[in-house]
Amino acid sequence: MLRQSWVQPEDLIGHELRQAAQDGRDASAVQRCWLAAGGHLAPERAGASAEPVDPALRRLAESLLDELAALPSPLAADDPTQLASIKELCLDWPDAATGVTTEERLHAAWLGRAVGCLLGKPVEKMTIEGIRAIARDTGNWPLHTWFSEVGLSDELRAAYPWNRRSRPTSLAENIDGMPEDDDLNYPLLGLLLLDRHGHDFTTDDVAKLWLDELPAGRTFTAERIAYRNLLDGIEPPHTASHRNPFREWIGAQIRADIFGWTNPGNPARAAEQAHRDATLTHTANGVYGEMFAAAAIAEAAAGTTDVHAVIATGLSVVPPRSRFAEAIRFGIEQARTHTDFEHAVDALHAKYADHHWVHVLPNAALLAAALTHADGDFNASITNAVSGGWDTDSNGATAGSIAGLIAGTPKALPHRWTAPLKNRLSTTVGGMNGIGFDELAARTLKACT
Numbered sequence: 001m002l003r004q005s006w007v008q009p010e011d012l013i014g015h016e017l018r019q020a021a022q023d024g025r026d027a028s029a030v031q032r033c034w035l036a037a038g039g040h041l042a043p044e045r046a047g048a049s050a051e052p053v054d055p056a057l058r059r060l061a062e063s064l065l066d067e068l069a070a071l072p073s074p075l076a077a078d079d080p081t082q083l084a085s086i087k088e089l090c091l092d093w094p095d096a097a098t099g100v101t102t103e104e105r106l107h108a109a110w111l112g113r114a115v116g117c118l119l120g121k122p123v124e125k126m127t128i129e130g131i132r133a134i135a136r137d138t139g140n141w142p143l144h145t146w147f148s149e150v151g152l153s154d155e156l157r158a159a160y161p162w163n164r165r166s167r168p169t170s171l172a173e174n175i176d177g178m179p180e181d182d183d184l185n186y187p188l189l190g191l192l193l194l195d196r197h198g199h200d201f202t203t204d205d206v207a208k209l210w211l212d213e214l215p216a217g218r219t220f221t222a223e224r225i226a227y228r229n230l231l232d233g234i235e236p237p238h239t240a241s242h243r244n245p246f247r248e249w250i251g252a253q254i255r256a257d258i259f260g261w262t263n264p265g266n267p268a269r270a271a272e273q274a275h276r277d278a279t280l281t282h283t284a285n286g287v288y289g290e291m292f293a294a295a296a297i298a299e300a301a302a303g304t305t306d307v308h309a310v311i312a313t314g315l316s317v318v319p320p321r322s323r324f325a326e327a328i329r330f331g332i333e334q335a336r337t338h339t340d341f342e343h344a345v346d347a348l349h350a351k352y353a354d355h356h357w358v359h360v361l362p363n364a365a366l367l368a369a370a371l372t373h374a375d376g377d378f379n380a381s382i383t384n385a386v387s388g389g390w391d392t393d394s395n396g397a398t399a400g401s402i403a404g405l406i407a408g409t410p411k412a413l414p415h416r417w418t419a420p421l422k423n424r425l426s427t428t429v430g431g432m433n434g435i436g437f438d439e440l441a442a443r444t445l446k447a448c449t
Helices: 009-022 030-036 055-069 082-088 104-121 127-136 154-159 182-198 203-213 221-232 257-261 266-277 284-301 308-315 323-337 341-351 359-375 376-385 392-407 413-423 439-449
Strands: none
Touching: 009 030, 009 055, 009 323, 030 055, 030 203, 030 392, 055 341, 082 266, 082 392, 104 182, 104 257, 104 284, 104 376, 104 392, 104 439, 127 154, 127 376, 182 203, 182 257, 182 266, 182 392, 203 221, 203 266, 221 284, 257 266, 257 284, 257 439, 284 308, 284 359, 284 392, 308 323, 308 359, 308 392, 323 341, 323 359, 323 413, 341 359, 341 376, 359 376, 359 392
């Protein structure tokens, strides 16, 4: 039987059982039924098991997924998805405002996003122990430059393999321009979205754009489920909730940048646009991830150089009693408590040990900690984010975008980071393969209103 990672019911149910435990739903009876029938729990670091599946087990999984969806969550009132409900809970929701940005600042943001993403690519999916061991063995700890396997022992190479897809393009000795990555594809799609529909786009517009321009094989987790749901005739926002256990993972957060970049000084509008984008694929805390990042980036895009004010602006559009807000506050607290960032990371991993490495909550906590501890410094922002593990390329990308905006100009970014990109981005997004970051900055500035 063909194994399709991230979409098979027998793999989704393990992730849904974990999600149920995290949002307070009592799924014990469903779990007993599933395990008794021979089902398995969620793979720790992959999207699917490699075992053949009995068709009867798949049918049971589909039935149990629907049963799980009907279980009420006691946290629902603090974690709403509807924008009106979110605003009602956000007592510090920012006022509508206008601001300006510059092409230089946007150029630095695009470069920062690419650099942070590329730094994290070879260690994506690797454990925190592996990241530290490899970096130490190659003289790169604390992390301060690209990962390399030059000087890496055979023992560690075998114990902690690089990300198989990324290794040929993202190790120091292999970098030749910016390779394709979903963390860069989504800002490109966002730019196309604004070009075609303007800032009044709808969630349906996002869905149609994906079907027109985004290859299904370039989607993962919640995005792949939503894509499948669209092809099955399910319409937004149900695409985000139907048999989608990844709806509170990080996928929406990596799509936020374009809405922040093009709404400088207007975090409220950036967050509202992020909400329309996010609800195609995510609910609740998954949606807050994109809203938080968009609002924070909008604040930085207007020239705010105080990263702590930038983070506070992001928090202003997140329900204060939500688990996402708690994660941001916890990350800030650990960064302020520990002089050594490694100790802050240890505290984060202890708290979120039961979460998948792609879930939005641990990654949001790490992003907040990385930015807080770096205090606006570009080098520290991206190396903190990547050295903390979990979704390394996504966290590096968002940290790099914000720190790039704070730096304000490409010239403020160290040459060792930007030179290997060669002002060239590879992508399968239509008409943009090989585009330069300078051209992207100019097009992004044009999309600002």
